[in-house]
Amino acid sequence: MIASSYVDVIIDGAHLRVSTELLEKYNQPGPRYTSYPTAPEWDDGFGETDLREVFKQADSNPNRAPLSLYFHLPFCESLCLYCGCNVVISKKHEIAIPYLDHLKREIDWTSREVSSSRQVEQLHWGGGTPTFLSPHQIEDLYSYINARFSFSDTPEVSIEIDPRVTSDDHLRALLRVGFNRVSLGIQDFNPLVQKTVHRIQSFADTRKLFDTCRKLGFESINVDLIYGLPHQTAESFTDTIDKIIEIAPDRIALFSYAHVPWMKKQQGSFARFLPEGMEKFRIFTRAIDRLTRAGYRYIGLDHFARPQDEICRAQDDRTLHRNFQGYTTKAGCDLYAMGVSSISGLEDAYAQNWRDLPSYYRAIDEGRWPVMRGARVSREDKLRRSVINRVLCHCSVVKREVERDFNITFDYHFAAELHRLKELEADGLVRLSEDRIEVAPLGRIFIRNIAMIFDAYLSAEKQQVFSKTL
Ligand SMILES: C[S@@+](CC[C@H](N)C(=O)[O-])C[C@H]1O[C@@H](n2cnc3c(N)ncnc32)[C@H](O)[C@@H]1O
Structure with a gap:
């Protein structure tokens, strides 16, 4: 068996170790979100x-x-x-x-x-x-x-x-x-x-x-x-x-x-x-x-x-x-x-x-x-565009702000997305709390992958037209 190699990196003062496995898992084709829908x-x-x-x-x-x-x-x-x-x-x-x-x-x-x-x-x-x-x-x-x-x-x-x-x-x-x-x-x-x-x-x-x-x-x-x-x-x-x-x-x-x-x-x-x-x-x-x-x-x-x-x-x-x-x-x-x-x-x-x-x-x-x-751009697109922009620009999504702007209950509307984010949390990319989603230092590198969770149009097949996320 080949031993996993890794890279050490410091982001926002945090010392991180990224393994080949983690890199391969997240280095997948994905959009850069200069628009949504893409x-x-x-x-x-x-x-x-x-x-x-x-x-x-x-x-x-x-x-x-x-x-x-x-x-x-x-x-x-x-x-x-x-x-x-x-x-x-x-x-x-x-x-x-x-x-x-x-x-x-x-x-x-x-x-x-x-x-x-x-x-x-x-x-x-x-x-x-x-x-x-x-x-x-x-x-x-x-x-x-x-x-x-x-x-x-x-x-x-x-x-x-x-x-x-x-x-x-x-x-x-x-x-x-x-x-x-x-x-x-x-x-x-x-x-x-x-x-x-x-x-x-x-x-x-x-x-x-x-x-x-x-x-x-x-x-x-x-x-x-x-x-x-x-x-x-x-x-x-x-x-x-x-x-x-x-x-x-x-x-x-x-x-x-x-x-x-x-x-x-x-x-x-x-x-x-x-x-x-x-x-x-x-x-x-x-x-x-x-x-x-x-x-x-x-x-x-x-x-x-x-x-x-x-x-x-x-x-x-x-x-x-x-x-x-x-x-x-x-x-x-x-x-x-x-x-x-x-x-x-x-x-x-x-x-x-x-x-x-x-x-x-x-x-x-x-x-x-x-x-x-x-x-x-539909109302639902605008809502998702706003969440994606918050991830990419602010590195956090404060649920109350989105609820106020779009009159939704965040946890209810995005129940499936929050569930999928748990895997990214386990990998150290995000921190989930009652009131917000926060991009962890490691997530700064894989930020396109976090945004992709909120993309309602993306499927494994459609993803292939994009370049890789890293
Ligand atoms: C539209 S280009 C204009 C730059 C200007 N014509 C020049 O060459 O100095 C803007 C930038 O897009 C980036 N770019 C172009 N092709 C790229 C590619 N395949 N992947 C990543 N960045 C690219 C380059 O950094 C380039 O400077």
Whole structure:
């Protein structure tokens, strides 16, 4: 018989020992819950009429929510082989011209659906690589948006930038128009990893761009890293983490590499070099250890922040929220998304645009909303979404709060879920008491598994479309 191996990890000051058996038990496919119901549950029959109805409903609600706006800019000059996002690869920058034309028409339509009293609290440009656009195109697009929506006095205005294609002119243009937050794609500094995933990016160049962002005065700088990339080891990734600690970003997103070769064929090319199971887990736990020792707080799932960051305060105050962009302090906004493949998330519905450019262009050229699928969110969905968000954001579910918001008796409504949670309690993931469910330190690592207990749609078969939870 093979003796069980284990990893020691310190979370929230607690020393934990995780065995291979426990890891294998919980490292199963599962959603990341940027929405609930999750995307595979959405309906292809949800179309333009539904979308208009949903927009109208959101805007006529007397307690209409402030706005969060998302714009998808899908272009990249080259393909990073790990990439799971919706991208269009081209070195020809003219490709952006017809895209911006169509996007502006969608912006016109969307802006007409929201009353001017609803202010933009949050705006994000994601991709792809938004800095594929020239500084001039950035200023032009931003002023187009600015002229059609009204902004609050303190909006969070953020953008994803790829340091390999972002110039100082880009950064100055971003600041001029109003961007106050940047997110730098890094992933890993190891040369072998970079070569294997086709993303060569030196520490020196990245650091130079980072320092320019600081000098120019962006309020917050985030970096994206991925653990679980081909050829990564706990030791090699520690070197990347140490370099990150040296540049000291305000926030760090440490994503688990999502291996979905059935959707992203190119990921198959390096499958045999992927660290898996215990090795991947070691990379993650070593990074947690290093980052928390350096003073970062582990917010949850894949996010870290400096203790003075407002995201930490929001977690303490139980006002932290989660949407398609991840964790946010701007709770209660309706998210209106524009651009190919983008996803809107309103109180009562989700809607996704066509994921390929020809379908997106065709719909707009024919004067139709480019919506591909969507979902209405039922009362029961909202209740479960709220419980899942509490798990992921607050690490606890206070039953009384849910009862107050949804007029239910928690123990009665969730009797089956509470029963299933007993097994997770025995494994040390949660603490169950009369008035609350609390995520134990070990549960911080397996937090998706805890959230999955409250997912009414998940079955063993449906689970398979997701990447693994760790
Ligand atoms: C939409 S991408 C934009 C980043 C920007 N284009 C760049 O490359 O610098 C945002 C982030 O998603 C993450 N990401 C992309 N594919 C992923 C995958 N398969 N698994 C986990 N994270 C992934 C990466 O960390 C990436 O920085």
